[in-house]
Amino acid sequence: MSTDEATLEPTVLLKVTGLYKKFCKDLTYNMYYGIKDLITYFFGLKPGYSSLRKKEFWALNDINFNIYEGDIVILAGVNGSGKTTLTRMLAGIYETERGTIEYHKKIKKIISVFAIKSGFNSILTGRENIYLKAAYYGMSRKETEANMNFIISFSEIAPYLDTPIGKYSSGMKTRLAMAIVLSIKSDILFIDEGFSFSDSKFKAKCYAFLKEEYYNKGKALIIATHRFEEINDIANRMIVLENGNIINTTRDVTQGIRDYLAN
Ligand SMILES: Nc1ncnc2c1ncn2[C@@H]1O[C@H](COP(=O)(O)OP(=O)(O)OP(=O)(O)O)[C@@H](O)[C@H]1O
Numbered sequence: 001m002s003t004d005e006a007t008l009e010p011t012v013l014l015k016v017t018g019l020y021k022k023f024c025k026d027l028t029y030n031m032y033y034g035i036k037d038l039i040t041y042f043f044g045l046k047p048g049y050s051s052l053r054k055k056e057f058w059a060l061n062d063i064n065f066n067i068y069e070g071d072i073v074i075l076a077g078v079n080g081s082g083k084t085t086l087t088r089m090l091a092g093i094y095e096t097e098r099g100t101i102e103y104h105k106k107i108k109k110i111i112s113v114f115a116i117k118s119g120f121n122s123i124l125t126g127r128e129n130i131y132l133k134a135a136y137y138g139m140s141r142k143e144t145e146a147n148m149n150f151i152i153s154f155s156e157i158a159p160y161l162d163t164p165i166g167k168y169s170s171g172m173k174t175r176l177a178m179a180i181v182l183s184i185k186s187d188i189l190f191i192d193e194g195f196s197f198s199d200s201k202f203k204a205k206c207y208a209f210l211k212e213e214y215y216n217k218g219k220a221l222i223i224a225t226h227r228f229e230e231i232n233d234i235a236n237r238m239i240v241l242e243n244g245n246i247i248n249t250t251r252d253v254t255q256g257i258r259d260y261l262a263n
Pocket residue numbers: 023024025059077078079080081082083084085086193
């Protein structure tokens with residue numbers, strides 16, 4: 001391969017190697033293992049993560065994949081297949097016990113969105129909630145103020161900005177929440193079953209923005225969803241999970257969705 005060809009390789013933003021996560025199905029056993037593991041840590045040892053104990057199961061079982069610049073990934077799988085667990089591990093919410101998750105050094109900000117409309121306080125106004133929600137995503141007051149015009153104009157809720165959010169319709173809350181998320185310049189954005197759009201014009205605006213921000217600018221967006229028709233137009237990759245295993249990964253998203261729905 002010539003040097004020119006080599007430079008055409010897209011940069012790996014995220015490399016996942018041999019990732020496992022186990023959970024326990026039984027609360028009593030779970031508490032017992034928790035105490036046992038704590039004692040093990042106390043004596044400076046690490047609990048063994050390579051085998052399953054009674055009532056445990058692999059929620060993620062030897063997961064390996066790369067995320068490249070410009071990837072817009074649908075993370076698919078039936079209920080309980082491991083999408084949320086994987087998203088939480090990638091976002092650093094769950095500790096990595098076995099396997100590695102490596103981010104490229106240019107990755108400075110990662111945002112993970114779980115239940116996009118949660119976290120609003122219904123007695124506070126839209127404007128106050130912008131500060132609240134932005135703080136949840138790690139934004140300072142100054143950064144939020146710098147993004148305020150964008151949030152107001154993107155969400156198109158200016159006339160209601162000083163109205164308590166409890167008076168907003170569900171769609172208005174989605175608009176505001178989405179505008180806050182989109183105002184934050186992250187290098188990788190994870191969305192777990194985030195939103196359902198009732199307004200197709202606003203949906204098209206959001207997807208156009210996501211494509212511009214994450215595909216055209218060489219960042220990455222990973223969306224765990226069951227609503228393929230919503231994201232199909234902008235996604236360029238699909239990863240399918242089943243019982244904690246990756247059973248398909250493809251760049252032919254249309255065919256990937258067809259195969260997924262047929263099986
Ligand atoms: N904290 C936990 N303790 C025990 N088991 C858990 C825990 N979190 C998830 N699980 C189990 O791990 C498996 C994977 O769950 P996960 O939430 O990742 O699935 P999912 O693909 O996101 O499902 P859905 O489409 O319903 O959101 C399921 O069997 C679930 O019951």
